[in-house]
Structures are given as C-alpha cells and as structure tokens.
Amino acid sequence: MKKHWIAAAFVACLLLTGCGAAEHTEDETTGSAVQANTEQPVSKEIFAMDTYMTITAYGENGQKAVDAAQQEIERLDALLSTGSADSEISALNASGTAQLSSDSAELVSCALEINESTGGAFDITVYPLMQAWGFTDESYRVPSDSELTTLMETIGSDQLDWDADNRTLTLGDGQAIDLGGIAKGYTSGRIMELFDECGVESGMVSLGGNVHVHGAKPDGSKWRIGIQDPENSEDIAGVLEVTDCAVITSGGYERYFEQDGTTYHHIIDPSTGKPADNGLTSVTIVSADGTLADGLSTALFVMGVDQATEYWRQHADEFDAVMITEDGTIFVTEGIADVFSSDRTFETIARK
Numbered sequence: 001m002k003k004h005w006i007a008a009a010f011v012a013c014l015l016l017t018g019c020g021a022a023e024h025t026e027d028e029t030t031g032s033a034v035q036a037n038t039e040q041p042v043s044k045e046i047f048a049m050d051t052y053m054t055i056t057a058y059g060e061n062g063q064k065a066v067d068a069a070q071q072e073i074e075r076l077d078a079l080l081s082t083g084s085a086d087s088e089i090s091a092l093n094a095s096g097t098a099q100l101s102s103d104s105a106e107l108v109s110c111a112l113e114i115n116e117s118t119g120g121a122f123d124i125t126v127y128p129l130m131q132a133w134g135f136t137d138e139s140y141r142v143p144s145d146s147e148l149t150t151l152m153e154t155i156g157s158d159q160l161d162w163d164a165d166n167r168t169l170t171l172g173d174g175q176a177i178d179l180g181g182i183a184k185g186y187t188s189g190r191i192m193e194l195f196d197e198c199g200v201e202s203g204m205v206s207l208g209g210n211v212h213v214h215g216a217k218p219d220g221s222k223w224r225i226g227i228q229d230p231e232n233s234e235d236i237a238g239v240l241e242v243t244d245c246a247v248i249t250s251g252g253y254e255r256y257f258e259q260d261g262t263t264y265h266h267i268i269d270p271s272t273g274k275p276a277d278n279g280l281t282s283v284t285i286v287s288a289d290g291t292l293a294d295g296l297s298t299a300l301f302v303m304g305v306d307q308a309t310e311y312w313r314q315h316a317d318e319f320d321a322v323m324i325t326e327d328g329t330i331f332v333t334e335g336i337a338d339v340f341s342s343d344r345t346f347e348t349i350a351r352k
C-alpha cells in the first residue's frame with residue numbers, strides 16, 4: 001500500500017525549502033564535510049512505513065543523529081507494521097494474545113487513552129474494517145451492509161483485555177488491531193528524544209507529511225511548516241511558524257479509491273464502519289506530544305468540526321488544531337491563530 005508518492009515528495013520539498021535547508025546534501029559521503037559548518041544541515045530521505053520520510057539535523061552531531069533516527073524508524077517499522085507478517089503486531093493479530101515490547105505497550109496504552117477521551121472516534125480495533133475496504137493490500141472494494149454489520153461486532157476497544165502491568169494484550173473474538181493511526185507520531189517523538197541524546201539542538205523530521213520539529217532553526221527563527229490544500233496537492237492552505245512540536249495532518253486525500261463516482265478514504269468512522277464523512281477534508285494537530293497529535297488528527301477528522309471544537313475546548317492545554325471543511329473554510333484554534341498565516345481568510349475558534 002503506497003501513498004501518493006508525488007504528493008508526498010512535494011510536501012517534503014516544500015518543507016525543506018520552507019526550513020531554509022535547500023542546500024542540504026543527500027550524499028552520506030559528504031556528511032562529515034557538512035558537519036564542519038554548523039549552519040548546514042545533514043539531511044536524508046528514506047522510504048519506510050509506506051511513505052517518504054525526510055530527516056534533517058543541524059550541528060556537529062547531525063550525521064550521528066540522522067543515522068540514529070533512520071535506525072529507529074526501521075526498528076519501529078519492523079515492530080509495528082501490519083504489512084509484514086513477522087512484526088510484533090501481526091503476530092498478536094494472528095494469535096489473539098501477546099506480551100508486548102515496551103514500545104508497542106506504550107502505543108497501546110496511548111491508543112486506549114485516546115479512544116476513551118475521544119468517545120471512540122479513535123479506535124485501533126478498526127483493522128478488520130481496513131481489510132474489508134481493501135486498504136491493507138490495495139484490493140479496494142465497497143463491503144456490503146451485511147458484511148459491515150457482521151464486522152462491526154468485532155469493533156470496539158472495550159473488547160480488548162489490556163494488562164498494563166504485564167504488558168499483555170488479548171483480543172476479543174475476531175478482533176485485530178492497527179497502530180497506523182499513531183505509529184508515525186510516536187516515531188517522530190522518539191526521534192526528537194534521539195536528537196536530544198545526540199546533542200542536536202535543531203532538527204526536524206517529515207514522516208509522509210507528518211512533521212516534528214526540534215528546537216528552532218539554527219538562526220533562532222521558527223520553522224515554517226506548510227499545510228497542504230486538501231483540494232490541490234500542489235498548493236498549500238496555510239503556513240504555521242513553530243518550534244519544538246509535532247504538526248500532524250490527517251486527510252481523506254492521503255489514501256483513497258473511487259468507485260461509481262464516490263470517493264472512499266482510509267480514515268474509518270468506528271461508529272459506522274465506513275470512511276468518516278463528517279464534513280472535514282483535513283485536520284492538522286499541533287502538540288508537543290507526537291503520539292497524541294497523530295491520534296487526534298485521526299479522531300478529530302472522524303468527529304467533524306463541531307464535535308472537534310468541543311473536544312478542543314476541553315483539552316486546549318494539550319494541543320491546537322487547523323481544520324479545513326468541504327466548503328474550503330479554514331478553522332484555527334486560538335492558541336495558534338497568531339502563528340498561522342494564509343492567503344485565504346480563516347476563522348479563529350475561541351476558548352470560551
């Protein structure tokens with residue numbers, strides 16, 4: 001299952017330019033030469049977790065940090081991918097019960113917390129639905145209502161038996177889980193920790209358009225992150241200027257198929273078993289916590305703008321959001337309204 005490569009490559013380009021890193025080198029062999037100038041980034045592009053990724057780090061330990069980040073991405077991909085039969089999550093789905101590694105355990109704990117707080121809009125038990133709609137192997141199809149009704153009996157995190165002390169997860173009958181809604185946010189968060197451990201003060205990753213920035217740019221200015229226009233992959237809807245945070249977008253345009261004139265995308269509403277259809281075309285979450293940002297980008301997309309607004313008002317200290325609706329209206333929560341800019345007018349959501 002591949003994302004839209006061209007769109008992903010475009011976003012990566014845009015971000016590098018936006019970050020003033022146009023002079024980066026992709027040639028590992030020149031990495032040591034680059035390290036001599038602390039203003040020059042070390043940057044690497046890889047393909048993992050079904051998407052294009054760019055890792056960029058500044059400073060004398062830039063190369064070390066970028067290499068460590070790549071290793072971490074590959075380690076987590078092998079652990080979490082439902083696409084590879086020998087991953088820990090695939091083994092769990094096959095056997096129905098498993099004692100999990102500390103990474104998977106942390107992800108499951110976070111997923112259950114987000115499930116609870118979002119009233120079930122985020123739910124890792126959607127995997128059988130992802131399979132039925134063909135998103136797991138590109139065998140796209142529209143399941144019949146009766147097939148969905150039967151499958152819906154297996155949907156619900158309340159059927160999972162999670163023993164956090166022993167890190168043991170047992171699935172209910174017919175259940176399977178998919179950490180795809182939070183895996184990249186968790187990974188980018190881990191990379192920020194590795195940047196810290198390597199003594200890198202300035203760096204960023206873009207994991208298929210999911211961006212996480214560390215510190216500020218080397219000149220002390222903020223990172224500029226473009227938010228893709230959901231209607232046009234070659235345009236941006238706005239720019240955020242931020243430091244030290246994850247900026248993670250979920251949109252129906254990222255992965256979809258068309259049948260009989262209808263578009264079906266990969267973000268499933270766990271209450272209907274069908275692609276979420278609540279009026280949003282993209283949701284971007286800004287938060288210091290990458291895992292939370294990733295989970296909430298999916299959850300708020302499922303909720304729709306009214307419910308998402310209510311949710312934000314109750315959790316405004318944890319994150320901010322940019323939401324774009326089908327009619328092109330851009331909503332920006334108050335906490336980031338002064339660091340968001342757009343050619344278009346946008347509406348600010350007040351805390352109230």
Ligand code: ADP
Binds near residue numbers: 130208297298302
């Ligand atoms: P992407 O992975 O494209 O960046 P998201 O972060 O929105 O996008 O995650 C979508 C992925 O999450 C899907 O591919 C699927 O694996 C999983 N998923 C889909 N719907 C849900 C949901 N309601 N709750 C949790 N995970 C979901």
Ligand code: MG
Binds near residue numbers: 298
């Ligand atoms: Mg997500």
